[in-house]
Amino acid sequence: MTSEDLKKTEKSRVVRAPTRGSYDRETTYGILDSTPLCHVSYIIDGQPFVTPTFQWREGERIFWHGSSASRMIRKCEGQPVCLAVTRLDGFVLARSAFHHSVNYRSVMLFGTPTKVEGREKELSLENFIEGLFPGRWETLRPMNEMEIKATTVLAMPIDEGSSKIRTGPPVDDEEDYALPIWSGVIPVHPAVRPPVPDPKNLDNLDIPGHVTGFKLD
Amino acid sequence: MTSEDLKKTEKSRVVRAPTRGSYDRETTYGILDSTPLCHVSYIIDGQPFVTPTFQWREGERIFWHGSSASRMIRKCEGQPVCLAVTRLDGFVLARSAFHHSVNYRSVMLFGTPTKVEGREKELSLENFIEGLFPGRWETLRPMNEMEIKATTVLAMPIDEGSSKIRTGPPVDDEEDYALPIWSGVIPVHPAVRPPVPDPKNLDNLDIPGHVTGFKLD
Numbered sequence: 001m002t003s004e005d006l007k008k009t010e011k012s013r014v015v016r017a018p019t020r021g022s023y024d025r026e027t028t029y030g031i032l033d034s035t036p037l038c039h040v041s042y043i044i045d046g047q048p049f050v051t052p053t054f055q056w057r058e059g060e061r062i063f064w065h066g067s068s069a070s071r072m073i074r075k076c077e078g079q080p081v082c083l084a085v086t087r088l089d090g091f092v093l094a095r096s097a098f099h100h101s102v103n104y105r106s107v108m109l110f111g112t113p114t115k116v117e118g119r120e121k122e123l124s125l126e127n128f129i130e131g132l133f134p135g136r137w138e139t140l141r142p143m144n145e146m147e148i149k150a151t152t153v154l155a156m157p158i159d160e161g162s163s164k165i166r167t168g169p170p171v172d173d174e175e176d177y178a179l180p181i182w183s184g185v186i187p188v189h190p191a192v193r194p195p196v197p198d199p200k201n202l203d204n205l206d207i208p209g210h211v212t213g214f215k216l217d
Numbered sequence: 218m219t220s221e222d223l224k225k226t227e228k229s230r231v232v233r234a235p236t237r238g239s240y241d242r243e244t245t246y247g248i249l250d251s252t253p254l255c256h257v258s259y260i261i262d263g264q265p266f267v268t269p270t271f272q273w274r275e276g277e278r279i280f281w282h283g284s285s286a287s288r289m290i291r292k293c294e295g296q297p298v299c300l301a302v303t304r305l306d307g308f309v310l311a312r313s314a315f316h317h318s319v320n321y322r323s324v325m326l327f328g329t330p331t332k333v334e335g336r337e338k339e340l341s342l343e344n345f346i347e348g349l350f351p352g353r354w355e356t357l358r359p360m361n362e363m364e365i366k367a368t369t370v371l372a373m374p375i376d377e378g379s380s381k382i383r384t385g386p387p388v389d390d391e392e393d394y395a396l397p398i399w400s401g402v403i404p405v406h407p408a409v410r411p412p413v414p415d416p417k418n419l420d421n422l423d424i425p426g427h428v429t430g431f432k433l434d
Contacts, residue, residue: 037305041258041267050258050267052303052323086269088254088407093428097346097357098364106269129314140314141393147315169415176358182422184414186431190305191408198386198400205399211310214403 025060028163031085031105032057034217036132038085040064042076049075055085056128061155062109063116063124068152076113076154083109083156090187094170095179101166103185109161113154121153133210190216242277245380248302248322249274251434253349255302257281259293266292272302273345278372279326280333280341285369293330293371300326300373307404311387312396318383320402326378330371338370350427407433 038055041048051072055064062083066073090103116124126137170183195211255272258265268289272281279300283290307320333341343354387400412428 037303039256039258039267039269039301039303041256041265041299043260043263043265046260047297047327048258048260048265048299050256050299050301050325052256052301052321054319080264082258082265082267084256084267084269086254086256090413091349091431093350093353095358096364097342097354097360098368100346102271104269108267110264125314129317132308133310136310137314139398141312141390141396141398143314147313151315169413169417172417173358177417178419179358180419180422181356181358182414182425182428183418184412184428186412186428187410188407188433189410190405193404193406196307196386196402196404198402200386200389200394201400202395202397205397208399211399211401211403214308216405 025158027165028107028158028161029057031087031107031163032062032158033131035085035087035105038064038083040072040076041082041084042072042079044071044075054128055083056124056131057158058124058127058155060158062158063128063153063155064113065125065128065151065153068150070152073152073154077115077152078112080110080112081156083111088188089167090185092166092170092185093183095172095176095181095183099170099172099176101170103166103168103187105163105165107161107163109156109158111156111160113156116153116155121151122148124153124155125151133208133214136208136210139208192216242375244382245324245375245378246274248304248324248380249279249375250348252302252304252322255281255300257289257293258299258301259289259296261288261292271345272300273341273348274375275341275344275372277375279375280345280370280372281330282342282345282368282370285367287369290369290371294332294369295329297327297329298373300324300328305405306384307402309383309387309402310400312389312393312398312400316387316389316393318387320383320385320404322380322382324378324380326373326375328373328375328377330373333370333372338368339365341370341372342368350425350431352425353427356425409433 036054041050053064085107087105092101094100129137253271258267270281302324304322309318311317346354
């Protein structure tokens with residue numbers, strides 16, 4: 001990010017904890033690429049809204065999509081938004097309530113999204129599916145004109161924002177380390193269960209590798 | 218929720234998909250109680266912000282907390298906010314890109330949070346810890362005045378909002394069911410790994426039941 005962005009980033013850093021900021025693109029991209037779920041916030045008539053959706057990244061831009069009729073999509077386009085991607089890694093149990101915490105990786109981005117149009121829009125939807133399920137796109141019934149029209153893709157440069165990471169054990173008050181209180185971390189992660197085939201699948205279909213190999217971490 | 222709230226709820230329902238709304242308190246409470254992570258959105262100078270934090274519920278109110286100095290806390294108090302709790306249950310793979318979806322449970326709440334003060338504030342923090350780790354509070358070094366002052370607890374009535382749930386297999390266009398494309402659901406869930414003791418723990422501490430029995434689903 002530019003030094004101008006870095007200033008904004010350092011400003012946004014004080015939201016949570018000044019020691020947890022990190023701003024290099026690789027860290028931010030790593031969090032975005034491993035965590036498709038995001039929360040987008042936007043304003044309607046002075047009221048904040050936050051909507052969960054999926055994001056994907058192409059180079060230095062972040063994308064999301066929705067029904068062209070959806071309120072979220074209509075109210076985000078051309079307006080200032082904030083987008084958060086949060087990955088919970090563990091519960092941090094300390095010797096005092098005050099020092100309990102969580103291990104996490106998070107990204108907060110600011111910007112004004114614009115519509116992606118034409119061939120780029122179709123390609124971006126292909127990238128979205130392929131990013132989650134490599135090889136699936138070419139096996140699918142192709143998108144038709146109505147579906148493309150009914151879908152809006154928004155994109156925003158990844159320029160302004162911050163990423164934050166907390167790792168490791170609790171940090172307790174020095175004198176509390178003498179207390180006989182079990183402390184530590186309970187790690188959590190998104191796990192995948194065996195796939196559930198659609199009962200309407202044709203007989204004898206192989207389960208594709210993008211299903212058997214699907215992982216979220 | 219009141220019929221007035223229900224109207225607002227039905228309005229907010231069109232954000233995603235009209236068939237996925239459900240509004241009874243038990244459904245909403247079930248989602249909130251099983252999913253501590255939330256995203257709170259608020260406005261600063263016309264710019265939306267969204268911040269991940271943890272929520273907990275007491276009766277018909279939702280609570281969250283933070284450093285009294287945090288921007289999120291200062292900008293939420295007495296202002297309109299939107300709070301989202303999202304639980305991802307599975308990836309839904311269809312026969313066309315368009316009908317790919319996700320299974321999820323989500324809650325979106327609107328309101329104006331107020332500070333929780335005095336004895337109620339301390340009790341609410343105890344409820345927060347005890348909700349996650351039953352029995353832990355009484356084992357901890359007690360909170361001191363400085364810590365209580367440095368922490369702000371916000372609460373908001375659970376009155377206006379909606380919950381949404383999607384479950385089940387993909388819903389494809391009728392003619393696409395004849396295609397030889399593997400479709401179905403990849404279920405995901407938050408899993409817990411074995412606890413990692415703080416290297417600074419005293420020797421021979423038993424791992425408490427609220428750690429060995431910790432679950433997120």
